[in-house]
Amino acid sequence: MTTDSRMGIRLAQLHLYVDIHLHDRYLAPPLALVVAALLTNWVPVLHAVVWAGLELLIIANYIRVYRAFKRSDVQPRDEPQWANRIALAHGAHMLAWSSLVFWAWQPGSFPSLVFIMLVHIGLIALTTSMSNAHLRLLSLDMIFPVLALLGPPLLELNWFNLGLSLLGGGFTALMIQVGRQINAYSTEALQLRQRNEILIKELESQASRDSLTGIVNRRYFLAAADKHLQAAREHGNPLVLMIIDLDHFKQVNDQYGHLGGDEVLVAVVDACVQHLRTGDCFGRLGGEEFALLLPDSSLPEALETAERLRQATEALVLTVQGNIVRPTISIGVTLLQAGDSSLSSLMHRADLAMYAAKTQGRNRVVCDEQARAPNQGAAEPVLQT
Numbered sequence: 086m087t088t089d090s091r092m093g094i095r096l097a098q099l100h101l102y103v104d105i106h107l108h109d110r111y112l113a114p115p116l117a118l119v120v121a122a123l124l125t126n127w128v129p130v131l132h133a134v135v136w137a138g139l140e141l142l143i144i145a146n147y148i149r150v151y152r153a154f155k156r157s158d159v160q161p162r163d164e165p166q167w168a169n170r171i172a173l174a175h176g177a178h179m180l181a182w183s184s185l186v187f188w189a190w191q192p193g194s195f196p197s198l199v200f201i202m203l204v205h206i207g208l209i210a211l212t213t214s215m216s217n218a219h220l221r222l223l224s225l226d227m228i229f230p231v232l233a234l235l236g237p238p239l240l241e242l243n244w245f246n247l248g249l250s251l252l253g254g255g256f257t258a259l260m261i262q263v264g265r266q267i268n269a270y271s272t273e274a275l276q277l278r279q280r281n282e283i284l285i286k287e288l289e290s291q292a293s294r295d296s297l298t299g300i301v302n303r304r305y306f307l308a309a310a311d312k313h314l315q316a317a318r319e320h321g322n323p324l325v326l327m328i329i330d331l332d333h334f335k336q337v338n339d340q341y342g343h344l345g346g347d348e349v350l351v352a353v354v355d356a357c358v359q360h361l362r363t364g365d366c367f368g369r370l371g372g373e374e375f376a377l378l379l380p381d382s383s384l385p386e387a388l389e390t391a392e393r394l395r396q397a398t399e400a401l402v403l404t405v406q407g408n409i410v411r412p413t414i415s416i417g418v419t420l421l422q423a424g425d426s427s428l429s430s431l432m433h434r435a436d437l438a439m440y441a442a443k444t445q446g447r448n449r450v451v452c453d454e455q456a457r458a459p460n461q462g463a464a465e466p467v468l469q470t
Contacts, residue, residue: 124136154171231257
């Protein structure tokens with residue numbers, strides 16, 4: 086397992102730990118009040134009230150830390166920092182409960198000894214069931230309850246108390262082993278979920294990406310373009326579509342084979358993507374034909390982008406099977422019009438403009454007539470080398 090994977094698993098374990106312990110906000114306060122009421126058998130009521138008040142404040146604090154953790158965009162590298170913060174907050178809770186040894190235990194009083202041991206046996210059992218998701222936190226949560234469980238009988242050592250200590254120690258060891266086993270199962274489940282998530286992402290990428298060039302495939306491009314079209318019509322934003330086709334690509338395939346043609350396609354795509362914005366949608370329609378959607382782009386801006394793509398491609402000097410290949414592209418550009426109700430009308434106009442670029446000599450950018458009409462004087466519609 087890689088370091089990143091292990092860090093991701095530990096963060097998932099911390100999330101599981103916190104999710105389980107968030108239930109404390111419903112259970113811990115009533116339990117604290119019940120214990121405080123029982124505590125009055127050995128200490129004055131004021132002392133029991135003080136203990137309960139401190140415990141309720143500690144509960145409120147660690148619940149606050151848990152919620153802050155869940156609200157934060159915690160990255161795997163942040164897990165140790167958050168684990169330490171949570172350990173301190175919840176450790177104070179465990180210390181408060183274990184401090185009952187000093188409040189309630191009275192040497193020679195069997196009822197107080199039974200009360201202390203019963204509380205801490207229950208605390209150890211709850212800790213095993215609630216903290217097992219994160220082994221380090223489980224270990225830290227166990228320290229104070231175990232000391233409080235085993236300490237009083239050993240301080241009044243006799244055969245009966247020794248037996249109680251052995252019984253408590255055996256129970257503790259069993260609970261720790263159970264917690265570790267549950268942790269192993271939950272870790273295995275988290276690892277399986279992690280692998281499934283990676284697999285799903287890979288499958289989604291394969292379903293949306295062209296395997297050769299790495300840009301989006303035809304199906305994904307058409308779906309994304311439809312969404313951009315509807316958004317542009319709804320908000321009245323400009324939208325430009327380009328159809329891009331490699332010139333004389335059949336000759337490249339015939340002369341160098343499909344592997345040589347693939348080299349050229351990849352090189353052209355790599356050259357073009359360097360000149361695109363983050364929100365632009367660049368996809369391969371099939372073969373040597375590509376489409377580029379420019380949301381929120383005016384026609385002059387789009388024509389400048391198209392010219393940069395043409396120049397970037399023209400500047401390529403590729404060595405394919407020992408021969409020099411200088412690819413060029415022809416680009417047809419169109420702008421979303423008021424009457425465009427579907428993507429097909431834009432693609433048809435951009436196609437016609439691209440074929441016009443081919444007819445006029447290739448290696449050029451041509452803007453279709455409808456896009457050019459509202460923008461006359463803004464930019465030259467036909468850009469030639």
